[in-house]
Amino acid sequence: MTAPSSPHLRPQEVQARNGRRYILRTIKASDAPSLIRGYEALSPQDRWFRMLHAMPEMSEASALAFCTPDLESDFCLVLEGQDELTSEILGGARITGDASGKNCEFSVSLRPEVRRLGLAQAALRMALQAAADAGYERVYGAIARDNRAMINLAVLLGFNIRNNPDDPTLVIAERSLSTPVD
Ligand SMILES: CC(C)(COP(=O)(O)OP(=O)(O)OC[C@H]1O[C@@H](n2cnc3c(N)ncnc32)[C@H](O)[C@@H]1OP(=O)(O)O)[C@@H](O)C(=O)NCCC(=O)NCCS
Numbered sequence: 001m002t003a004p005s006s007p008h009l010r011p012q013e014v015q016a017r018n019g020r021r022y023i024l025r026t027i028k029a030s031d032a033p034s035l036i037r038g039y040e041a042l043s044p045q046d047r048w049f050r051m052l053h054a055m056p057e058m059s060e061a062s063a064l065a066f067c068t069p070d071l072e073s074d075f076c077l078v079l080e081g082q083d084e085l086t087s088e089i090l091g092g093a094r095i096t097g098d099a100s101g102k103n104c105e106f107s108v109s110l111r112p113e114v115r116r117l118g119l120a121q122a123a124l125r126m127a128l129q130a131a132a133d134a135g136y137e138r139v140y141g142a143i144a145r146d147n148r149a150m151i152n153l154a155v156l157l158g159f160n161i162r163n164n165p166d167d168p169t170l171v172i173a174e175r176s177l178s179t180p181v182d
Contacts, residue, residue, distance in 0.1 A: 005133075006129070006130040006133035006134060007133070008126050008127075008129040008130035008133060009026055009075060009077070009130050011023055011024070011025040011026075012024055012025075012126075014079070014119065014122040014123075014126075016114075016117035016118055016119055016122075017116070017117045017118045018117055020082065020117075022079045022080060022081075022082065022090070022119065023079065023080040024077055024078070024079050024080075024092070024122065024123055024126060025077065025078065025080065026075060026076065026077060026078070027066075027067050027069070027076040027077070027078045027089070027092070028067060029064060029067050029068050030067075031067045031078060031089050032060065032063040032064045032066070032067045033063070034087070034088045034089045035058065035063045035066060035067060035089065036057075036058050036060070036063045037088065038088065038089060038090070038091060038109075038111050039057065039058040039063075040057065040058075041111050041112060041113070042109070042111075042112065043112070044056075046109070046112070048144065049143075049144050049147045049150065050107070050109045052142060052144065052170070069094070069096075072097075073096070073097030073101075073104075074094070074095060074096045074097055075094070075095055075127070075130060075134075076092060076093070076094040076095070076127075077092045077093050077094075077123050077126055077127050077130075078090070078091065078092035078123075079091065079092055079110075079114075079119055079123060081111075081114075085111070085113065085114070088111075090110060090111050090113075090114050090119065091108070091109045091110035091111050091114075091119075091120070091123075092108070092109075092110075092123040092127075093106060093107070093108040093120070093123040093124040093126070093127035094106065094107045094108070094127065095127050095128075095130065095131045095134075095136075095139070097134075097136065101135075102136065102137045102138065103136065103137065103138045103139070103140065104131050104136045104138075104139050104140075105139070105140055105141055106124065106127065106128070106131075106139050106140075106141045107141060108120050108123065108124045108127075108150070108153070110123075115149075120153060121153060121156065121157070124153065124157060125157060125181055128157065128177065128181040129181050131177055132177040132178075132181065136177050137176065137177055137178060138174060138175070138176055138177060139174065139175060139177055140172060140173065140174035140175075141154070141172070141173050141174075142164060142167075142170045142171075142172055142173075143161075143170065143171050143172075143173055144169060144170060145168070145169055145170060145171050150173075151171065151173070154173035157175070157181065158175050158179070158181065158182075159173040159174060159175045160173070160174055160175060161173050162174070
């Protein structure tokens with residue numbers, strides 16, 4: 001995988017629906033304390049939606065591991081905050097490669113204060129383009145069946161949604177990366 005060389009992983013500005021421009025960049029180790037605060041800012045249901053298992057808080061070790069992805073196969077794009085959230089990361093999108101080297105899994109999360117501005121969509125779109133640049137052929141993710149926001153976002157970005165045969169509480173979103181992510 002050559003994800004770190006993708007132009008889609010270079011720092012760039014994205015425009016939110018409120019007209020503001022936010023920096024989107026790859027995550028770094030020094031983001032770990034902000035990641036912990038961002039996780040605390042999520043509601044219990046959001047935490048469940050994000051992790052799909054009970055995890056009431058994020059430990060320092062987990063946060064550091066999250067902020068230092070294995071760049072051979074994984075990467076994570078985060079948005080930088082402004083105003084009262086200056087020096088915080090707002091959330092973003094992550095790609096994790098699987099052992100096949102052909103498939104990868106996505107995840108996405110955003111702080112509640114900056115939702116419905118198109119920011120998750122922008123971060124995930126850029127992450128999918130970087131995943132395609134890295135040579136991944138297919139991207140997938142498990143989504144809680146009642147997570148309407150994430151299912152709508154996935155459909156918007158061209159994912160097909162199907163039942164998870166192993167767990168009726170989840171659906172699987174998947175799409176090929178050989179067609180352009182518009
Ligand atoms: C899902 C999540 C990332 C969406 O973030 P967001 O920045 O608010 O999403 P966007 O503003 O980019 O919205 C893009 C599209 O997603 C859908 N969407 C987002 N929030 C929605 C909501 N509350 N209800 C219905 N659809 C919603 C819409 O189709 C929206 O497009 P529109 O605004 O033009 O209608 C955010 O709600 C979140 O972090 N949830 C908790 C964690 C989580 O569920 N992660 C997913 C695990 S894989």
